[in-house]
Ligand SMILES: *[C@@H]1O[C@H](CO)[C@@H](O)[C@H](O)[C@H]1NC(C)=O
């Protein structure tokens with residue numbers, strides 16, 4: 288049999304072998320990476336270990352690839368390993384190394400460390416000598432080999448990551464890696480739904496209390512990602528009490544942590560009545576106000592606050608039977624938002640415009656307050672001039688046109704509300 292590491296190099300060196308194969312197998316980016324790392328490992332192992340596919344299956348897969356933690360602490364995980372690799376756990380010590388790899392990256396590093404430069408060179412030369420037919424044949428061989436190896440499902444990968452995260456014996460770095468894997472996994476809605484099934488939500492939420500700010504931030508990020516546009520996961524996370532923790536994190540001195548927490552909070556309560564009631568019960572609207580009127584706050588945090596405000600008011604408009612929040616028609620609160628429209632940051636200006644557009648439509652906001660107390664007319668006019676100047680720049684012409692159109696809408700709603708106010712007042716006088 289040909290030495291296996293040649294296959295690997297045909298994979299690595301020849302785009303013609305590598306790219307079409309992964310494309311035709313319909314594998315995702317992450318799975319492709321897994322396969323690559325696995326192959327890297329197989330190919331760079333001492334020759335004796337890889338005398339044939341079958342022993343590779345038993346020893347490498349059964350013995351170590353899925354041994355993702357250094358300590359075998361949970362029986363659940365052993366079961367998982369068995370289900371992934373079959374029951375052939377005859378790891379008879381062919382592979383010598385200290386403990387498992389806590390992450391794929393760790394394994395990659397290890398494999399690279401064990402590679403032999405002379406062999407790599409030889410392999411590279413050999414691959415270059417292959418004819419197209421030989422390459423094609425190799426491609427088929429790889430495919431066959433890969434079909435023999437069972438690919439783990441995303442749920443299984445999540446289970447492994449959750450177990451790593453839950454393992455307090457692992458280093459901070461390893462758990463950070465586990466969080467990063469989870470972050471990638473929960474991007475799809477099915478995986479987000481499965482996160483609770485594998486017991487992942489309580490574990491991730493617990494990490495919001497971790498003493499390490501980076502762990503806390505990544506955990507918040509995962510919570511945000513998983514609950515985005517997903518009412519089921521939103522409910523699960525709210526019931527597990529994450530909202531209060533996230534609100535504390537928004538006040539963090541680390542701008543990064545505060546921004547991730549506010550992102551998660553927004554995703555958690557967007558379009559979610561229970562979540563929003565809890566948010567208000569905790570003084571969430573005051574929290575947003577504090578951020579919006581703090582001129583030394585990180586701009587990302589400010590943009591996110593205004594954006595969340597626009598969402599919340601939009602939700603109130605869509606649920607008109609609910610009582611409106613008094614703060615939203617408070618003159619000082621409105622002035623804070625109008626002031627943000629005067630920012631030089633276009634993104635913030637756009638979000639503030641959207642917030643004002645919604646706020647204007649609440650029954651309890653008064654157009655006269657916006658006119659006389661907040662000076663909305665003047666702000667809108669300065670905005671028009673600002674946009675006009677920027678429209679001359681070709682690259683942002685479309686964006687400026689959209690902004691100007693939004694500004695026009697706000698102005699129209701504002702003036703129509705002013706007119707209505709006038710006729711109402713007249714009606715009272717008569
Ligand atoms: C996390 O660890 C605890 C024990 O430390 C265990 O009771 C729990 O089941 C574990 N959770 C998961 C999802 O592995």
Ligand SMILES: *[C@@H]1O[C@H](CO)[C@@H](O)[C@H](O)[C@H]1NC(C)=O
Pocket residue numbers: 540577581582583584585
């Ligand atoms: C405004 O933000 C800065 C930076 O986050 C913070 O240090 C300061 O305490 C905030 N001021 C108020 C009044 O909240």
